[in-house]
Each structure stands twice: as structure tokens, then as C-alpha cells.
Amino acid sequence: xxxxxxxxxxxxxxxxxxxxxxxxxxxxxxxxxxxxxxxxxxxxxxxxxxxxxxxxxxxxxxxxxxxxxxxxxxxxxxxxxxxxxxxxxxxxxxxxxxxxxxxxxxxxxxxxxxxxxxxxxxxxxxxxxxxxxxxxxxxxxxxxxxxxxxxxxxxxxxxxxxxxxxxxxxxxxxxxxxxxxxxxxxxxxxxxxxxxxxxxxxxxxxxxxxxxxxxxxxxxxxxxxxxxxxxxxxxxxxxxxxxxxxxxxxxxxxxxxxxxxxxxxxxxxxxxxxxxxxxxxxxxxxxxxxxxxxxxxxxxxxxxxxxxxxxxxxxxxxxxxxxxxxxxxxxxxxxxxxxxxxxxxxxxxxxxxxxxxxxxxxxxxxxxxxxxxxxxxxxxxxxxxxxxxxxxxxxxxxxxxxxxxxxxxxxxxxxxxxxxxxxxxxxxxxxxxxxx
Amino acid sequence: xxxxxxxxxxxxxxxxxxxxxxxxxxxxxxxxxxxxxxxxxxxxxxxxxxxxxxxxxxxxxxxxxxxxxxxxxxxxxxxxxxxxxxxxxxxxxxxxxxxxxxxxxxxxxxxxxxxxxxxxxxxxxxxxxxxxxxxxxxxxxxxxxxxxxxxxxxxxxxxxxxxxxxxxxxxxxxxxxxxx
Numbered sequence: 001x002x003x004x005x006x007x008x009x010x011x012x013x014x015x016x017x018x019x020x021x022x023x024x025x026x027x028x029x030x031x032x033x034x035x036x037x038x039x040x041x042x043x044x045x046x047x048x049x050x051x052x053x054x055x056x057x058x059x060x061x062x063x064x065x066x067x068x069x070x071x072x073x074x075x076x077x078x079x080x081x082x083x084x085x086x087x088x089x090x091x092x093x094x095x096x097x098x099x100x101x102x103x104x105x106x107x108x109x110x111x112x113x114x115x116x117x118x119x120x121x122x123x124x125x126x127x128x129x130x131x132x133x134x135x136x137x138x139x140x141x142x143x144x145x146x147x148x149x150x151x152x153x154x155x156x157x158x159x160x161x162x163x164x165x166x167x168x169x170x171x172x173x174x175x176x177x178x179x180x181x182x183x184x185x186x187x188x189x190x191x192x193x194x195x196x197x198x199x200x201x202x203x204x205x206x207x208x209x210x211x212x213x214x215x216x217x218x219x220x221x222x223x224x225x226x227x228x229x230x231x232x233x234x235x236x237x238x239x240x241x242x243x244x245x246x247x248x249x250x251x252x253x254x255x256x257x258x259x260x261x262x263x264x265x266x267x268x269x270x271x272x273x274x275x276x277x278x279x280x281x282x283x284x285x286x287x288x289x290x291x292x293x294x295x296x297x298x299x300x301x302x303x304x305x306x307x308x309x310x311x312x313x314x315x316x317x318x319x320x321x322x323x324x325x326x327x328x329x330x331x332x333x334x335x336x337x338x339x340x341x342x343x344x345x346x347x348x349x350x351x352x353x354x355x356x357x358x359x360x361x362x363x364x365x366x367x368x369x370x371x372x373x374x375x376x377x378x379x380x381x382x383x384x385x386x387x388x389x390x391x392x393x394x395x396x397x398x399x400x401x402x403x404x405x406x407x408x409x410x411x412x413x414x415x416x417x418x419x420x421x422x423x424x425x426x427x428x429x430x431x432x433x434x435x436x
Numbered sequence: 437x438x439x440x441x442x443x444x445x446x447x448x449x450x451x452x453x454x455x456x457x458x459x460x461x462x463x464x465x466x467x468x469x470x471x472x473x474x475x476x477x478x479x480x481x482x483x484x485x486x487x488x489x490x491x492x493x494x495x496x497x498x499x500x501x502x503x504x505x506x507x508x509x510x511x512x513x514x515x516x517x518x519x520x521x522x523x524x525x526x527x528x529x530x531x532x533x534x535x536x537x538x539x540x541x542x543x544x545x546x547x548x549x550x551x552x553x554x555x556x557x558x559x560x561x562x563x564x565x566x567x568x569x570x571x572x573x574x575x576x577x578x579x580x581x582x583x584x585x586x587x588x589x590x591x592x593x594x595x596x597x598x599x600x601x602x603x604x605x606x607x608x609x610x611x612x613x614x615x616x
Binding site: 222224229271294296310317338340354356383 | 543545550551583586590
């Protein structure tokens with residue numbers, strides 16, 4: 001039976017594999033040799049940044065600057081410069097001697113401090129400085145509970161990332177994924193760096209296809225606990241869940257509309273697997289497609305006006321676009337005989353998907369304007385892509401040694417990272433929305 | 437208990453070794469007999485000698501390992517939902533049984549091998565289940581008697597990452613509601 005459990009503490013270890021030395025190390029192990037082709041450097045364009053350990057942070061269980069540095073480095077857009085040897089360590093903007101940092105090749109430097117407040121909260125101050133222009137780019141002071149230090153570190157990383165790259169940071173977001181331990185399945189939610197995993201639902205039968213509501217309050221998923229695929233929506237705040245679609249036959253592939261009011265789903269109740277749209281409370285089901293073949297894996301465009309989906313109407317599974325107002329359907333993929341699982345980029349300018357080529361499955365990206373396809377990954381069974389809310393990273397399910405792992409690739413294909421959990425099969429990642 | 441493993445055991449073992457899964461089915465298997473008149477069903481339903489044998493010992497033909505009705509799995513080729521000729525006698529036998537027992541309900545569970553998208557595999561498994569249902573209806577089963585569902589690649593019968601395992605996982609399983 002299915003039960004709802006909170007606070008399952010089992011750290012999901014983030015493992016960033018980007019340095020050449022490590023690549024060589026892995027190459028000596030035959031079972032892991034395939035990893036070498038998966039690992040690509042962060043690129044010469046990464047911005048060099050020095051993060052000076054915050055004054056006073058030794059007094060706290062969490063090293064804020066370690067968390068900030070790991071976040072920024074994982075993005076592939078920034079490169080950490082060792083701040084060692086600078087004495088005394090600056091903690092305030094006025095204490096920074098820019099010459100110390102130009103000589104180390106840093107374009108930016110971060111300084112800060114951590115200390116107790118009279119009310120029991122912790123004061124965290126930080127400043128981001130442009131070493132080249134010798135100006136301050138950002139500076140904030142936070143008063144937080146000791147339990148919020150990690151979240152504060154992610155927020156600081158978001159500010160730094162935004163100031164230096166011009167893109168929105170996603171270090172404060174959360175991810176969901178399905179973990180399989182023995183014969184037990186669980187839907188877990190964790191911070192974007194894999195920390196603080198919490199179990200939303202567990203089941204002895206498979207769980208699949210988790211998707212966040214765009215407002216971040218609920219997750220829709222498919223459970224086989226009733227010996228058939230049934231779609232549920234579960235509130236993250238209360239843990240309460242509701243059956244959204246349990247019609248005769250199979251009910252699967254939920255996809256939220258951008259306003260979180262509706263879901264596109266795949267139902268077989270009228271024969272075949274066809275697309276329908278249903279209100280988020282399970283009412284008002286309406287048929288969207290009418291084909292003799294398979295129509296499934298709907299994904300709403302960010303503007304809500306069209307849906308990408310997978311269909312075999314042309315003889316092999318390919319990606320199509322349905323314009324909701326007109327009902328017009330257009331084929332989007334032509335290369336290869338297996339293109340599935342489309343997910344829009346948040347800017348609506350393209351989509352990622354899974355393509356099979358020569359028996360291997362990889363994540364690819366297609367641009368709507370040019371129709372050009374770029375293959376982003378080099379695994380053998382890569383699937384379930386989920387795009388970060390800033391569009392810069394794609395989280396996906398991969399495989400190593402027969403075990404499911406999560407991996408991420410930058411949407412330009414250059415930076416890759418892996419998220420693994422000991423002795424647990426992890427799959428079907430879903431990146432949550434930006435925190436409000 | 438693993439359902440597919442149970443189905444595999446069922447196909448192989450003799451009546452005496454039957455064990456129902458310890459899940460929610462509280463009623464013993466034999467409780468089905470009064471509602472459908474098993475003996476009459478078997479004589480009119482199939483031509484299999486095994487079925488007749490079951491009837492004489494008063495058992496359920498669905499549980500008789502000598503009966504074609506004890507065979508509950510239909511295998512498919514890669515990326516295909518075409519029912520192969522070798523399974524037509526099996527499907528016909530089940531269809532005739534349903535035809536003779538209009539109160540009996542069945543679920544056909546479609547499955548796929550581990551390759552490819554989970555959701556597309558749900559749809560592919562659904563198609564495999566629908567293919568068997570369609571054939572059963574041609575042989576006389578009623579539409580309302582058969583619900584088709586799909587587990588996609590989520591419930592493999594055999595763990596493994598080669599064609600040997602995949603071939604056994606691309607399948608439909610026939611489950612009699614309230615009996616299996």
C-alpha cells in the first residue's frame with residue numbers, strides 16, 4: 001500500500017566530474033570507462049571568481065562559502081580561484097585590495113561575514129565586487145534562522161550568478177525524482193544540489209512521471225498501485241493527494257498548463273492512447289487529439305497556446321506540435337526513427353527531447369526557428385529530460401553499471417555533472433519552478 | 437509478491453502448488469465456481485483435453501495446467517503490437533471462455549522492454565493489450581468483459597539488459613478479475 005512519509009534523510013551526493021585528472025582515474029576502471037566521454041570541461045569562457053571564506057563562518061556547522069562555490073562551479077559558467085594566501089582575509093568591500101585578486105586572475109571577488117544577532121538569528125553579509133572595474137556589483141545582509149543557512153547560501157549564489165552571467169540563478173530551486181530501493185518506489189523532493197531529500201510518497205508498486213505544478217505547490221505523478229496507471233496530484237504543503245484521472249484503461253503522462261489550472265493527460269478510455277485536457281481537480285475532461293495511433297507525452301508551451309507531444313501517426317514515434325486554438329498539428333522532428341519526450345525550453349524558443357540513434361538514447365535540443373538539432377549527451381540510455389527554469393541546464397536520467405542515476409548537461413552541451421545516490425536507483429527527474 | 441513471477445509460476449506448476457498472492461484477495465480461488473458454472477463452460481468453451489480433465493475433477497479450468505486457459509502470456513516482437521499466429525489458439529480459448537461466462541471480467545496488462553521513454557512504453561504496452569482485446573472480441577468476448585491497461589516497462593518479468601530478457605518482457609498478461 002501507499003503511504004505518505006516526511007523527512008527521509010538519505011543524502012543524494014552531488015558529484016561534479018570535470019577535471020581531467022579525474023577523467024584519467026576513471027578510465028582505469030573498465031566499468032566506468034564510458035564516463036570519460038560524458039565528461040566535458042566547463043569551457044574557457046567560465047568567469048574566474050574568488051570566494052573568500054566568510055569571517056565568522058567557522059563558528060557554524062555549515063560553510064556558506066563552500067556551498068556557494070559548489071553551486072557556482074556546478075553551473076559551468078563560473079570558475080573558482082583559490083583565495084588562499086591573501087592575508088588578512090577581507091570580509092568587507094572596503095577591506096578588498098584589488099591587486100590581490102588581479103594577480104590571481106580573478107575577475108570577481110566575494111567577501112562576507114557571519115555572526116549572531118541578539119534575537120538568536122544569524123546575520124549573513126556579503127558583497128560581490130568587480131575586480132576589473134573595481135566596483136561593487138551587489139551587497140546584501142540577511143537575518144536568518146540557523147536552519148536557513150544552506151538556503152541563504154543558495155540565495156547568495158543566485159545573486160552572484162545573476163549579476164555575473166545575466167541569467168536567473170536556479171540554486172534555490174528544488175528537484176523531484178523517483179528513487180527505487182529494492183522493491184520500494186518513492187517520489188522524493190530535494191534541493192537542486194541534491195541535499196535535503198524528503199520523501200513525498202512511497203509505494204510497493206512503480207511510481208512514474210512526476211511533474212511540478214508551475215506554481216510549485218503540487219506534484220502530479222502516475223502510480224501503478226491500483227494495478228493500472230492512475231494519475232494523482234499531491235500537495236507538497238499538506239501531503240494530501242487526489243486522484244485526477246482513473247478512467248477505464250490507462251491514465252498517464254500528466255503535464256501542467258502554465259497557469260497550474262489544468263493538466264494534459266494521456267488516456268486510453270476511448271480506445272488507443274490519446275491526449276485529453278482535464279482540470280487540476282479531475283473535473284471537465286476534454287479530448288484533444290483524435291488519431292488512430294499513439295498520442296502521448298504532452299508538454300505545454302510556456303505561453304499555453306500549444307502542446308508538443310509524441311505520436312506514431314507517421315509510422316514511427318516523432319514529436320508533433322498541436323496549436324490549441326486552431327487544432328492544427330505539425331510534425332517537428334524528421335531525423336531518425338525514434339524521437340520522444342519533448343519538453344519546452346522556458347523561453348519557448350525550442351525543446352529538448354530523447355532521440356534514438358544506432359540503438360542508443362540521448363538527449364537532444366531542437367531550435368524552433370532553425371529546426372536544427374543538437375545532441376547534448378553521449379550515454380546509452382539517457383531519458384526523461386527536464387529543463388531548469390532558467391533554461392541553462394537539462395536534468396535527465398542516465399545509467400551507469402545497470403543502475404539509474406541523474407545527470408545534468410548545460411543546454412549548450414558543454415558542461416556535464418552527475419547526481420548519484422549509493423545503492424539507490426534514481427530516475428525521472430523533474431526540475432521545480434523558481435522560488436517566489 | 438511479484439505479480440509477473442506469480443504468473444510465471446502459475447503457468448508452470450501443478451494445481452496442487454497454487455498459492456494466491458497474499459494481497460487483498462481474501463476469497464479462495466474456488467469461490468468463483470458457483471457464479472459461472474465452470475463445468476458447463478468448459479464443455480462448451482474449448483476443445484482442449486486438459487479442460488475436460490479439469491471438469492471431471494470439478495476444478496477451475498483456468499487453473500488447470502493442462503488447459504490452454506492456464507497459459508496467460510502473449511509475447512511480442514520489438515516495437516511491435518502485432519499478435520503472432522502462435523498465440524491465436526490461446527487468445528481464442530480465453531475469448532471462448534469469456535463468451536461462455538459473460539459475468540467474468542478480465543484485465544489484459546500490456547508491457548514493454550526497458551528501452552526508450554517510460555511514457556511512450558506505457559502507450560506501446562497499451563497497444564499490445566488492445567491488440568489482444570480486439571482479437572478476443574472477434575472470437576466472441578464482450579467488450580465490457582475486458583479492460584486493457586499498460587505497465588509500460590515498469591514491471592519487467594525478467595531483470596536483464598539483453599535481448600533474452602527484453603523478449604520476455606514484451607508481453608501481455610491475462611488476469612481474470614477476482615480469480616487470479
